[in-house]
Amino acid sequence: MANEMELDRYLNILKSTESNNECPVKCTLEIIGGRWKLRILLQLLKKEVSRFNKLKREIPGITNTMLSNSLHELEESRLIQRIQYNEMPVRVEYSLTDYGKSLLPLFYEIAAWWNNYSH
Template sequence: MARIPHQTFTCATGCTVEATLNLIGGKWKGVILYRLLTEQVLRFNELRRLLPNITQRMLTNQLRELEGDGLIARKVYPEVPPKVEYRLTDYGQTLAPVIHALKAWGDAHIEGGARAAEAAAN
């Protein structure tokens, strides 16, 4: 049975973590935010190239959710074919320390995992 997320976060300690994960959780949102943090402005197809395992539908859904939460901004240029760019909003930029911390932890985890595998092989 699926767990229903809180609608308000005036509960016990840890609800703020849940609130944050509701915004950036999932397989792709963190990666999208990281790419927009490092590249600053990306078009839809540029994101697709940077995330080769994501489907077009999933990318569209994740971008819509991030935009709906105010973390990214979408700018449509009136030309044919349409040109759409995505960037972090000022609010989205406030996640920079969180995204950098996740990357640093991931780098250490991968490096530590490689060392553990190497030690086990010896």
């Protein structure tokens, strides 16, 4: 949990932004938000390295197109890395970058908030 000094610092950041476009929460949610990105990130946190078809099996309801688009956006955001091996057939693996791994404390805080909220 954030201490009072950290909360005050964050409130000052929010107050100093001139528009909602600069809000750090809004910007973060634009990067990790949506129906599929969070699920992909959580799967990669659990498995560390995964291939496309494995991710597809682990995320019920996602289409190939949505998985492909979401992976591409997460890669552009530098949260995941895509490694292609020059083998036949071609093997591609996805994993979290250090930026992606740095989301773990955020996910922990969200889970803790949910536990408090849901009880």
